[in-house]
Amino acid sequence: MSQPRARAVRSRRTVDTPTAEIVLDDILELAPGDQVVVDGxxxxxxxxxxxxxxxxxxxxxxxxxxxVRGTAxxxxH
Structure with missing residues (x-):
């Protein structure tokens, strides 16, 4: 089983990161089918x-x- 992941924009680059490593003020990119992993x-x-x-x-x-809520x-688009 793989752990949940998200696409975070850091230093002007989009990086695939485990959701456990998302921090306050991260900017996340969403695509159709993605779960919103945190409130924001x-x-x-x-x-x-x-x-x-x-x-x-x-x-x-x-x-x-x-x-948006982390359950969405x-x-x-």
């Missing part, structure tokens, strides 16, 4: 996120400035 704020772009709400999932539009999945 979307910095740029537009996306649709599937977020669990009580016993079901809700699809929400995400735009720059919107808070990126559906599309």
């Amino acid at each position: 704020v979307m910095l740029s772009g537009v996306s649709r996120l599937g977020e669990p709400v009580r016993a079901r999932s809700a699809i929400r539009h995400a735009v720059a400035g919107r808070r 999945f990126a559906l599309a």
